[in-house]
Amino acid sequence: MCGIVGYIGFRQGDQVVISSLKRLEYRGYDSWGYAVANGKEIEIKKKVGSISAVEVKEKRAEGVTVSIGHTRWATHGKPSDINAHPHTDCDEEIAVVHNGIITNFSSLKNELISEGHIFRSETDTEVIPHLIERCYKDSKSFEEAVIKAIKFLKGSYAFVALKKDEKKLIACKYKSPLILGVGDGELIFASDVPAILEYTNRVIYLNDGDIVIAEPGKYRIINERGEVVRDIELIHWSIEDAEKSGYEHFMLKEINENPRVIEDTLGEYVTDKIELDPSFAAGISEIVIVACGTSYHAGLIGKYVIEKLAGIPVRVEYASEYNYHQIIPGRSLILGITQSGETADTLEALRAAKRMGLRTCSIVNVVGSTATKISDHVLFTRAGPEISVAATKSFIAQLIVLYIIAIKLSPLTRQEKKELIEELKSLPEKVQRILDKQHDIDEIAKKLSNFENIMYIGRGLGFPTALEGALKMKEISYIHAEGYPAGELKHGPFALLGENTPVVAVINRDETYEIMLNNIKEVKARESLVIAVSDDKDEEVDNFVDFAIKTPETLPILSPILHSVAFQLLAYFTARIRGCEIDKPRNLAKSVTVE
Ligand code: F6R
Numbered sequence: 001m002c003g004i005v006g007y008i009g010f011r012q013g014d015q016v017v018i019s020s021l022k023r024l025e026y027r028g029y030d031s032w033g034y035a036v037a038n039g040k041e042i043e044i045k046k047k048v049g050s051i052s053a054v055e056v057k058e059k060r061a062e063g064v065t066v067s068i069g070h071t072r073w074a075t076h077g078k079p080s081d082i083n084a085h086p087h088t089d090c091d092e093e094i095a096v097v098h099n100g101i102i103t104n105f106s107s108l109k110n111e112l113i114s115e116g117h118i119f120r121s122e123t124d125t126e127v128i129p130h131l132i133e134r135c136y137k138d139s140k141s142f143e144e145a146v147i148k149a150i151k152f153l154k155g156s157y158a159f160v161a162l163k164k165d166e167k168k169l170i171a172c173k174y175k176s177p178l179i180l181g182v183g184d185g186e187l188i189f190a191s192d193v194p195a196i197l198e199y200t201n202r203v204i205y206l207n208d209g210d211i212v213i214a215e216p217g218k219y220r221i222i223n224e225r226g227e228v229v230r231d232i233e234l235i236h237w238s239i240e241d242a243e244k245s246g247y248e249h250f251m252l253k254e255i256n257e258n259p260r261v262i263e264d265t266l267g268e269y270v271t272d273k274i275e276l277d278p279s280f281a282a283g284i285s286e287i288v289i290v291a292c293g294t295s296y297h298a299g300l301i302g303k304y305v306i307e308k309l310a311g312i313p314v315r316v317e318y319a320s321e322y323n324y325h326q327i328i329p330g331r332s333l334i335l336g337i338t339q340s341g342e343t344a345d346t347l348e349a350l351r352a353a354k355r356m357g358l359r360t361c362s363i364v365n366v367v368g369s370t371a372t373k374i375s376d377h378v379l380f381t382r383a384g385p386e387i388s389v390a391a392t393k394s395f396i397a398q399l400i401v402l403y404i405i406a407i408k409l410s411p412l413t414r415q416e417k418k419e420l421i422e423e424l425k426s427l428p429e430k431v432q433r434i435l436d437k438q439h440d441i442d443e444i445a446k447k448l449s450n451f452e453n454i455m456y457i458g459r460g461l462g463f464p465t466a467l468e469g470a471l472k473m474k475e476i477s478y479i480h481a482e483g484y485p486a487g488e489l490k491h492g493p494f495a496l497l498g499e500n501t502p503v504v505a506v507i508n509r510d511e512t513y514e515i516m517l518n519n520i521k522e523v524k525a526r527e528s529l530v531i532a533v534s535d536d537k538d539e540e541v542d543n544f545v546d547f548a549i550k551t552p553e554t555l556p557i558l559s560p561i562l563h564s565v566a567f568q569l570l571a572y573f574t575a576r577i578r579g580c581e582i583d584k585p586r587n588l589a590k591s592v593t594v595e
Contacts, residue, residue: 009186013067028385074367077122341369445573462506
C-alpha cells in the first residue's frame with residue numbers, strides 16, 4: 001500500500017522524506033517520489049523502482065524546509081515514472097501525495113478536463129491538485145482551497161499537499177491511515193509510525209475528517225465542527241515493531257486489515273451501481289477458473305456463487321493441471337485468479353488459453369504484474385501489499401470480486417441485487433466483530449495445537465471454505481490438515497477419525513444444515529473432538545459439538561467470507577502457540593514463479 005510522508009521543519013526536507021520513505025518500504029511499492037517547495041517553485045523527483053539506494057548528498061540553504069514524499073503501490077495506472085507521486089496541478093504550483101482510492105475520480109477528471117485542466121498521469125490522485133487549483137481561484141488561502149476541494153472527493157484518502165510559495169503543509173485524512181509526528185520545532189506526517197520514529201516518538205493518530213494545517217513549529221487540526229484537539233501519544237516500539245503496527249506478525253496485521261480491504265474492494269466496483277463492464281463476459285458459454293493454492297479455493301467458492309446467482313456453468317482447474325487437458329476452443333471465458341499476478345502455472349494457463357483463442361480475464365492484486373499484461377481484462381482486488389506468505393486479506397478481496405461478478409451477471413431484479421450489495425456492505429463491521437473476539441478463537445486454538453492431524457469438513461459453500469481453512473492451518477502450523485466434503489467421510493477418511501483427529505465443521509444455515517448436523521453426530525460417535533464454525537444465531541449446533549466459533553449472522557451465500565476470517569485466526573493462533581515462524585513458513589515462497 002502506498003506510503004506518504006510530509007515534513008516541515010529545520011532539517012533538510014528531501015533527506016528526511018527519503019529516509020522516512022525507506023522506513024515504509026515494508027508496505028510494498030513499485031515507485032517513489034518526493035517534492036520540495038523552495039519558495040519559487042516545486043522541485044520534483046520521481047521514479048519507478050526501489051528507493052533503498054537513493055540519497056540526497058547536496059546541501060540546501062539552511063532554514064525551514066517543506067517537503068512531501070511517497071512510495072506508490074499502483075492501483076490506477078501501471079507503475080511508471082509519470083504515475084509515481086507527487087502529482088501537481090496544471091501550473092505545477094501545488095503538489096500532492098496520496099494514499100487511498102478516489103472512487104469518483106473518473107467523473108471528476110472528465111469535468112476538470114472539460115474546464116481546460118491538463119492531466120499527465122493515469123492516476124486517481126491527480127484530480128486532487130487540480131481540484132485544489134480550481135478552488136484556489138475563489139479562496140482566500142491555500143487551506144480554504146483544500147477544504148473546498150475535499151468536498152468533491154468520494155472514496156478514501158490520506159494526502160499531504162504543499163504549495164510552491166507557502167511554508168505550510170496541509171494534510172487531510174478520510175478512511176486511509178495518517179499520523180502526525182510532533183517533534184521539537186518540526187512536524188512530520190506519515191502513513192505509519194516507523195517513518196517518524198527517527199525524529200520523534202510523540203504522535204497524533206488523526207481521525208477521519210481531520211484536516212491539519214502545519215506551519216513551522218505549530219499545527220492546527222480542524223474538522224467540520226471547527227478546531228479540535230487530539231491527544232499526543234508516546235510510542236515505545238522499536239522501528240521493527242512499528243512496521244507491523246505493533247502486531248506480532250504481518251499475518252495478524254493483514255487479517256486485521258480485512259474490514260478495510262472489503263470496503264476498498266467494494267468501493268472499487270460499487271458506487272450507486274455496479275461498476276463492472278459486463279462486456280468481459282458477453283456471449284460466453286462457461287467460465288473456466290484457473291488458479292493455485294488459496295486463489296484456487298477462492299475460485300471454488302466463486303463457482304458456487306456464480307452458478308447459483310448467474311446460472312453460468314463454471315469449472316475450476318488447478319492452473320498447474322490445466323495445460324494437460326485438451327483445451328477446447330469455443331466461447332469459454334478463462335478467469336485467472338492470482339494475488340501476485342506472477343504465479344508461473346497461472347500465467348502459463350492464461351497463455352495457453354490465449355493461444356487457443358479463448359478470452360481471458362484475471363483477478364489480480366498487484367498492479368503492473370505479468371497477469372495484468374497478458375490478460376484481455378483485469379479486475380483488481382484492493383487488498384494492498386500482502387507480506388506474510390500465507391494469503392489472508394487477498395483471499396477475502398478475491399471473494400468480494402467474485403461476488404460482484406456473480407451479482408453483475410445474474411438475472412436478479414434490481415431490488416434483489418441491492419439487497420445482496422447492502423449485505424456485502426455490512427460485512428466490514430461483521431468481520432470487525434470477529435476480530436474483536438479473537439481471544440475466543442485463541443482459546444480454541446489451544447485445544448487444537450497439540451494434535452498432529454485435523455480434518456476440516458463442509459458441504460456446499462462450506463466445502464471450499466473447509467479446504468481453505470485446512471490449507472491455512474497446514475501451511476503455518478505444520479499440522480497435517482485435510483479439507484473434505486462432509487459426504488465423502490464415509491468413503492474412506494472415516495478410518496482416520498478417533499480421539500487423535502479433531503474435526504472442524506463448517507455449518508451454514510442453508511440446505512446443507514440438517515445433513516451437516518447428522519454428519520457431525522457420526523463423527524462424534526467416532527470420538528473425534530468437534531469444533532464448528534457457525535453463525536451466532538445458531539444455538540442448536542451447540543448441542544452437537546464440543547466447541548463452536550460463532551460468526552455474525554449473514555446471508556448463507558456470503559458466509560464463506562466470515563467463516564474464512566475465523567479460520568485465518570484459528571490457523572494463526574494455533575501456529576503461534578506451536579512457536580512456528582508464521583510470516584515465512586518453511587519451504588514456502590510468497591510468489592511462486594516456477595512451474
Ligand atoms: C496460501 C498461499 C498460496 C497462494 C498460491 C497462489 O496461503 O498463499 O497457496 O495462494 O501460491 O498465489 P497467487 O495468488 O499469487 O497466484
